[in-house]
Amino acid sequence: MGYRIVIADPLSEAGLEPLRRDPEVEIIDVSHEDDPDALVRALRDADALIVRSRTKVTRDLLDLAPRLKVVGRAGVGVDNIDVDAATERGVLVLNAPNGNTIAAAEHAFALLLALARRIPEAHASVKAGRWERQRFIGFELMGKTLGVVGLGRIGSEVAKRARAFGMEVLGYDPYLPESRARSLGIEPVSLEELFRRADIITLHTPLTEETRNLIRRETLALMKDGVILVNAARGGLIDEDALVEAVRSGKVAGVALDVFAEEPPKNAELLALERAVFTPHLGASTVEAQENVARDTSIAILEALRDRPVRTAVNLPEAPSPEAAELLRLGERLGTFAMDVLDGPPVAVDVTFHGEISEAEREFLVRAVLKGVLARQLDVRVNLVNARTLARQRGLEVQETWTSTSTGFPFLVQVRLRGERGSAVQVSGTIVEGLGPRIVEVEGFPVDVPPEGTIVFAHHVDRPGVIGRVGMIFGEKGINIATMIVGRREIGGEAVMLLAVDHTPDEDTLAKLLDIEALRSVKLVRLG
Ligand SMILES: NC(=O)C1=CN([C@@H]2O[C@H](COP(=O)(O)OP(=O)(O)OC[C@H]3O[C@@H](n4cnc5c(N)ncnc54)[C@H](O)[C@@H]3O)[C@@H](O)[C@H]2O)C=CC1
């Protein structure tokens, strides 16, 4: 089965090489089409969509792509993608966050140096035949204090370069440990202190509700008179009207912008400012960065299409380990098992983890369990991306507990699915080295079965002859029993039976089983 991958925005041809050489991939490149319907037509049977920043991946656009599995952003910011809408539809969103870090950091410096040495104006003057050496007096970076807001990939590279220029570097990032800032030679400070002390402020945060209009009248008022501002992150971080006022009043002595609230910018007052340097969102526009992000996105898209863990997923936590696939299989099958055995619709899932299991593994397992529970009930595609969202939408309560109590297994995942009117099912599993996922407990009875294929699950009373009669019924129907596991707590007491069968028994066979007096209930579990 091939994959149809739509490319909506121009990307580096060299970076697309992993897709071009994959025999299973068909590329539909509409990036140079003038007709806006070309994208709509291409999306009808697309498996993946790759964008840079031009294409807006809206809820409506996603509705036109019923087969879409993944959207790849060849860059960092995903603010051109409606990630919530993608998540609801089970569409994975991924980005390429590492490939353009250096390009963006160097561009922030290019902007700052261009502003400091008045290069754009001086260049224009020379081109116009003038030689105005007295007009273009700049300022040096050495000894100045740079305030870096956002100390992630780009912010920390900017800080490194600033140190090399002999600048003192202050940094503000509420999500980064102070020790990390210090190890980069950055003095961690509050945002207010950064605003008060910095000669030059450069922004490197994503655009979020918290960072929108980070630079506005009130925050500008805190800054030094004659401050310099650089923004190569997102236009929405600055209230442009407030900025225009501050530049006109001299509060801000210069501004260098690569990004604008609206792109291309329409704010004539902003564009008319002197002591300003503007570029048309070029931060990531180097040959190297574009090749990097296109390659990283191509590789990640192929991983996603082949259901392999993706490190740069935006709406899915980072895959926990190379063994993630086994964990996912275990979680999903425990969910399916519980769902198939439960009487009536589920109202709550309690997932209890015992032993050594990381936070990332727990998150993946919970999503996998929910996927197993929900896939039986819903028409819509359920996957790890939308499992939590769908559970919430359907009012399925999810409780997670993690205890360090030893169970004899390195780790154990216990799923308790609760239904209406007090019904409940409990099933636990683990991964056994060399054997893979195993179900090791059902309804409090110890068992040991791989969560595979079709399983007949029965409650019975531990009496002689029951197992023989069950075997006979299957034999008469020509159904081979691959494995039979019986769990009991005491001789002659309540017991459970799990029979892995090679063919799915029909209703008649199940009814015959129920005729056995000692058999209390029989359920068919289909684990795929
Ligand atoms: N001009 C261009 O072409 C490019 C622009 N960008 C922009 O730069 C931004 C940063 O990119 P990276 O450094 O790669 O991202 P990153 O995720 O590595 O770093 C962002 C940092 O901002 C911090 N942050 C979040 N909220 C904050 C707040 N309220 N105050 C202070 N810090 C906060 C985070 O903790 C994180 O450390 C991207 O989100 C994107 O919008 C990225 C690449 C190219």
Ligand SMILES: O=C(O)CCC(=O)C(=O)O
């Ligand atoms: O694709 C581009 O050039 C924009 C880069 C960018 O802003 C990002 O990666 O967030």
